[in-house]
Amino acid sequence: MHSSAHTNYRNRIVGAVCEGHGVSRFRLMPTSTQAAALSQHCGQARYVWNLAVEQHNYWRRGGRSAPSYLEQARQLTDARAASDWLRAGSQMVQQQALRDFSQAMSNYFAGTHRRPSWRKAGRDEGFRIVSLRAGHVRRLSRKVGAVRIPKVGWVRFRWSRRPPYAKSYRVTLDRSKRWHIAFASVPATIPSPQNGRIVGIDRGVVVSIALSTGTLSHAPAASPAEARRLLKLQRRISRAKPGSKRRERIKNAIARMLARQVDRRRDWIEKATTALARSFDIIRVEDLRVRDMTRSARGTKQRPGVGVRRKASLNRRILASGWGQLVRRLQEKAPGRVEKVRAAYTSQTCHSCGHVAAESRKSQAVFKCVACGHTANADINAARNIAAGHAVTARGGQPVGGPANREPHHATSPVNC
Numbered sequence: 001m002h003s004s005a006h007t008n009y010r011n012r013i014v015g016a017v018c019e020g021h022g023v024s025r026f027r028l029m030p031t032s033t034q035a036a037a038l039s040q041h042c043g044q045a046r047y048v049w050n051l052a053v054e055q056h057n058y059w060r061r062g063g064r065s066a067p068s069y070l071e072q073a074r075q076l077t078d079a080r081a082a083s084d085w086l087r088a089g090s091q092m093v094q095q096q097a098l099r100d101f102s103q104a105m106s107n108y109f110a111g112t113h114r115r116p117s118w119r120k121a122g123r124d125e126g127f128r129i130v131s132l133r134a135g136h137v138r139r140l141s142r143k144v145g146a147v148r149i150p151k152v153g154w155v156r157f158r159w160s161r162r163p164p165y166a167k168s169y170r171v172t173l174d175r176s177k178r179w180h181i182a183f184a185s186v187p188a189t190i191p192s193p194q195n196g197r198i199v200g201i202d203r204g205v206v207v208s209i210a211l212s213t214g215t216l217s218h219a220p221a222a223s224p225a226e227a228r229r230l231l232k233l234q235r236r237i238s239r240a241k242p243g244s245k246r247r248e249r250i251k252n253a254i255a256r257m258l259a260r261q262v263d264r265r266r267d268w269i270e271k272a273t274t275a276l277a278r279s280f281d282i283i284r285v286e287d288l289r290v291r292d293m294t295r296s297a298r299g300t301k302q303r304p305g306v307g308v309r310r311k312a313s314l315n316r317r318i319l320a321s322g323w324g325q326l327v328r329r330l331q332e333k334a335p336g337r338v339e340k341v342r343a344a345y346t347s348q349t350c351h352s353c354g355h356v357a358a359e360s361r362k363s364q365a366v367f368k369c370v371a372c373g374h375t376a377n378a379d380i381n382a383a384r385n386i387a388a389g390h391a392v393t394a395r396g397g398q399p400v401g402g403p404a405n406r407e408p409h410h411a412t413s414p415v416n417c
């Protein structure tokens with residue numbers, strides 16, 4: 001590995017938050033010493049699980065109520081005190097095996113799953129780690145990540161794509177003796193800062209987001225060199241013979257390039273949404289319904305939409321700026337603190353005097369009120385209207401979001417709030 005690549009990726013730390021729900025699996029690449037330690041974890045998790053199964057079977061036969069998780073946890077403490085082998089292992093791994101069992105029993109009682117049964121060596125090899133902290137997942141190089149596993153240390157995994165932001169993960173050994181790690185993503189919420197601050201966000205096509213505080217922020221786009229290379233590849237693929245190996249290779253190269261761009265944009269969205277959720281009590285966004293807009297442009301086969309091509313290119317840009325994803329992540333990180341404001345006229349209304357006129361929007365970038373002469377960056381003017389939302393009367397008509405004539409401040413990621 002080149003040392004420069006190492007430094008580049010070193011500080012790109014994945015926090016304990018996520019994108020969407022679900023599980024995503026990666027190949028874990030432990031050293032042989034680490035593999036032995038992982039096997040210990042598996043063995044102890046299985047031992048504790050089977051102990052729980054046995055206890056439940058015993059209680060069932062005795063006709064008494066089954067032991068609760070707490071009772072079993074107490075028994076685990078006793079078992080650890082009595083066994084050097086268990087005591088030497090990770091308490092978290094063992095406790096989590098009990099929690100998983102307890103969850104499996106609840107699922108069974110709820111009628112959604114079968115009764116949990118014995119786990120066998122060689123077949124059910126795995127354990128779960130919870131309370132994954134920010135910084136316990138790292139990218140080491142382009143294709144290699146590392147995860148910190150209790151009592152094992154940093155274990156490398158194949159960075160086939162960006163892992164989701166997760167709170168827990170499960171490590172498993174499959175029957176062909178390959179190790180895997182599966183991150184279970186859970187949306188983590190960010191507590192309100194309780195500072196009374198309200199921010200409005202306008203999404204633009206030219207600029208990714210404009211904040212009512214005066215900040216303009218751009219999501220990373222493809223560099224000119226990348227755009228050139230992409231164009232070249234696209235030209236080459238159109239000349240390649242269908243079904244040929246060459247075509248397949250070019251297709252893969254294009255897919256990799258696009259994946260990298262998506263990766264960067266996602267990274268930017270994560271940082272921007274975290275910064276927003278941390279800095280403001282209320283976040284107001286336009287209710288534009290991106291999805292409906294993108295759907296309508298395509299039209300139907302029988303009746304193609306009007307100006308399909310022009311709209312399609314605009315929609316691509318809207319989607320490219322990732323607005324839908326940004327709002328979704330905001331809602332996950334700041335539930336109940338994101339307000340959707342009616343989008344009508346936000347870009348044509350003067351934030352200073354309230355006059356509405358399409359002519360005030362001089363260009364994509366400049367707003368100049370035809371009534372009072374107030375001049376501002378068009379996106380920031382809109383963001384301030386969004387911030388004002390319906391709460392403007394509650395605040396005595398005071399504009400929200402800072403001095404109105406401040407020069408816009410261009411920010412690169414992450415968003416300065």
Ligand SMILES: [Zn+2]
Binds near residue numbers: 354369
């Ligand atoms: Zn005005």
